[in-house]
Amino acid sequence: MMSFNPIHLWASMGLMSKIVTSVLLVMALCTVTVVVERWIALFRGTRASQRFASAAGSALNAREFETLVTLSADHEQAPLSRLVGATVKRYLRARADGVEAGDDLTPIELAKREGARQTEELGADLRRGMGMLATIGSISPFVGLLGTVVGIITAFQGIAATGSGGLGAVSGGIAEALVETALGLMVAIPSVLIFNFLSNTITRMEGALQRSLGELIDEMETHQGRETSGRFAREAQAAE
DSSP states (O other), X not given: OOOOOHHHHHHHSOHHHHHHHHHHHHHHHHHHHHHHHHHHHHHHHHHHHHHHHHHHHHHHHTTOHHHHHHHHHHTTTOHHHHHXXXXXXXXXXXXXXXXXXXXXXXXXXXXXHHHHHHHHHHHHHHTTTHHHHHHHHHHXXXXXXXXXXXXXXXXXXXXXXXXXXXXXXXXXXXXXXHHHHHHHHHHHHHHHHHHHXXXXXXXXXXXXXXXXXXHHHHHHHHHHHHHHHHHHHHHHHHHO
């Protein structure tokens, strides 16, 4: 009678079946590693961004852009602070370089481009490891299927060796085939589910970053518009 103890099954497997099983176990370990790392990174990033938003809200409403740069340096771990800090720095540098509203690339336009670059970079950082998770979810059933084929081949080899088609001759190979199939599905199903969950979480974070960038650009445009109006008023008074 064949035991279905994992240790006994491993000992009864052929070399190819052991290789397939080892690959699936490595995939499972990679899935756990990516999930834990991404969960910690996203949790910390969300908390840090919330703290930065609370600290920077008053400075943004008052359009104190230098203060925003200082606060972003104090919250370097927050994705939102990286986005705001880089965008505001580009805006202030353009203004310091004497870029005017009538130029082809205004300070606002330069800030928008920098914000778009930072958003893309942050999105790539947030999705680090997700490609591996998607790959594991996609190919692990096929790796399990390979193990199934190997198990069936082993079963037929048992039949050929004994010259009998009895259950005892094929049970070992069939057991290997079923174990490989089950293991492949056990790796694939959680990987796909977790990938979808993390993807939705990251998509929401990217949307929040986009909205925050839009609010920042709106404040910059308002700030620049008021300064331009004030400059025109002073010039008109001087001309009189």
